[in-house]
Amino acid sequence: MKKSVLFLGGLSLVSILMLAGCSKPSDVLVVGTNASFPPFEYVGGVSGDEINGFDIDLARQIAEDAGKTLKIENMKFDSLIVALNAGKIDVIASGMTITPDRQASVNFSDPYYEATQVVLMSKENNSIHNVDDLTGKHIGVQLGSTGDIMAKNYSEDVTAFNTGFEAIMELKNGKVDLVLFDSEPAASFLDKNPELKLIKLDFAPEFYGFAVAKEKVELIKSINNTLSTMKSNGQYEALVNQYMK
Numbered sequence: 001m002k003k004s005v006l007f008l009g010g011l012s013l014v015s016i017l018m019l020a021g022c023s024k025p026s027d028v029l030v031v032g033t034n035a036s037f038p039p040f041e042y043v044g045g046v047s048g049d050e051i052n053g054f055d056i057d058l059a060r061q062i063a064e065d066a067g068k069t070l071k072i073e074n075m076k077f078d079s080l081i082v083a084l085n086a087g088k089i090d091v092i093a094s095g096m097t098i099t100p101d102r103q104a105s106v107n108f109s110d111p112y113y114e115a116t117q118v119v120l121m122s123k124e125n126n127s128i129h130n131v132d133d134l135t136g137k138h139i140g141v142q143l144g145s146t147g148d149i150m151a152k153n154y155s156e157d158v159t160a161f162n163t164g165f166e167a168i169m170e171l172k173n174g175k176v177d178l179v180l181f182d183s184e185p186a187a188s189f190l191d192k193n194p195e196l197k198l199i200k201l202d203f204a205p206e207f208y209g210f211a212v213a214k215e216k217v218e219l220i221k222s223i224n225n226t227l228s229t230m231k232s233n234g235q236y237e238a239l240v241n242q243y244m245k
C-alpha cells in the first residue's frame with residue numbers, strides 16, 4: 001500500500017514537471033529597466049546599443065549568484081511594474097525608489113542607493129530658492145517617476161515625458177520652467193548641458209530598491225544576499241567610485 005502511494009506520488013511529480021515544462025525555473029534572469037537614467041542605466045558602449053550602468057552591473061552579479069544568465073529588457077519606466085506583475089520580467093533594476101504605493105504591488109530588495117530630487121533649470125533663471133517657489137511653475141518630469149508624483153504637489157502645470165532626457169530637451173527649448181529629476185542622472189545630464197544649473201532644495205531622501213513580484217520570495221532573498229556580499233567585499237564601493245561623481 002505504502003509502496004503504491006509512493007509510486008503514485010512519484011508519477012504525479014513527473015507529470016507535474018512535464019506539465020510545467022514552460023514554467024519550470026528558467027536559467028535566464030530577465031531584468032527590466034528604462035535605460036535613460038545615467039549613470040544607473042543608459043544605452044551606449046562600443047556597439048552604441050549596449051545597456052550599461054551601475055544597476056546593470058549589480059544585476060549582472062545578482063544573476064550570476066542566482067546561477068542564471070542575465071537578459072536586459074529596456075522599456076518605458078511606467079511599464080515596468082505592469083511587466084513585472086505580468087511575469088514578463090523577473091526583476092526591475094531601474095533606480096526605482098521604494099515607495100509605499102509601489103510596495104502595495106511589488107516586493108523591494110533592501111535599499112541599495114540613496115538619492116533625492118533636484119531641480120534643473122536655465123542658468124539665467126533665478127526664480128527658485130526654496131520648495132515654495134515651485135508653486136505654479138511649469139514643471140517637466142519623467143512619466144510615472146517620483147519626480148512626477150512630487151511635482152503635482154507644487155503645481156498643476158506638470159508635463160510628463162517618457163524619459164528625463166526628453167524633459168531636459170523641452171527645458172532647453174524653453175517649453176518648461178524647470179525639470180524635477182533624480183540627483184545623479186540630473187548631474188550627469190548637466191555635464192552635457194552647460195547652459196543649465198542644478199539646484200538642491202529641501203526634498204526628502206529617496207532609496208532605490210530592486211523590485212520583484214510578491215510571490216518570488218526566494219529571489220528577493222538572493223538579491224539581498226548579493227547586495228550584502230557586494231557591500232562587505234568592496235565590490236559595491238568600487239561600482240560607486242566607477243559610476244558616481
Ligand code: ARG
Nearest residue numbers: 034037094095096097145146
Ligand atoms: N527614482 C525615480 C522613481 O523611482 C526615477 C527612476 C527613473 N528610472 C529610470 N531608469 N528611468 O520614480
